[in-house]
Amino acid sequence: MIIKRCMAAFMAALCLCGAVSCSRSSSSSDSDSAPDSVLGERITPDEDDEEFELGEYYVSPNGIKLYFEPEEFPEELVILMEKYFTSYAKNDYDSYTECLYPSYITEMNKFLEGEHGYKLDTAFRNQCDSLRDNMGGDYDITRIKLESYDVDLGEFFDYSSECFGKDYYAEVSGEVDKLYPMMFFIMAKGAEEDHEDLLIKEYEIVFAEKDGRFYTFG
Secondary structure, eight states, rough: OOHHHHHHHHHHHOOOOOOOEEEEETTTTTTOOOOOOOOOOOOOOOTTTTTTTOOOEETTTTSSEEEETTSSSSSHHHHHHHHHHHHHHHTTTHHHHHHHHHHHHHHHHHHHHHHHSHHHHHHHHHHHHHHHHHHTEEEEHHHEEEEOOOOOOHHHHHHHHHTTTSOOHHHHHHSEEEEEEEEEEEEETTTTSSSSEEEEEEEEEEEEETTEEEEEOO
């Protein structure tokens, strides 16, 4: 399966240990980027490059390597994905909430306060601490890979529906223009390390597009 192959490639990337890449950018005739793309040209690693099996990628303005198919995911969505996970690495709650669907924030704050006595900001910071502990300290996101994924969207939203006491999937799907389910992999490098580690692998996430903007849930 594609997902398993990609996972194996990302596991292999743990051995890169700061290697310098020998890559080439796609020419203007075969570039997958729009002329106004903030990501620039798609980069194809040379066949003798240690990163070749990871596939083609774009580099964000923050230097993060982004692996995705532009016909599957809009560039704006991928940029938001980067912002979302960078917010965890930087413990930046404001940036985090800018990535979330507005009603999700409202409903989750109600649920958390009623059930646990705290709000989303505390849950976010707890997750930041957990990821930081997993990396052994401060870290930076280095790579994000997205794969299209067939999932029962109603089932994906079951937990939110249970927490919020309503059919949240029906509500959201009736409001947005499109939902994008995907599988993702995140690689990162600790502040004191010279190699990358797989921070998150094979996790599902859903993004929503509404009126030209993108959001996620959770």
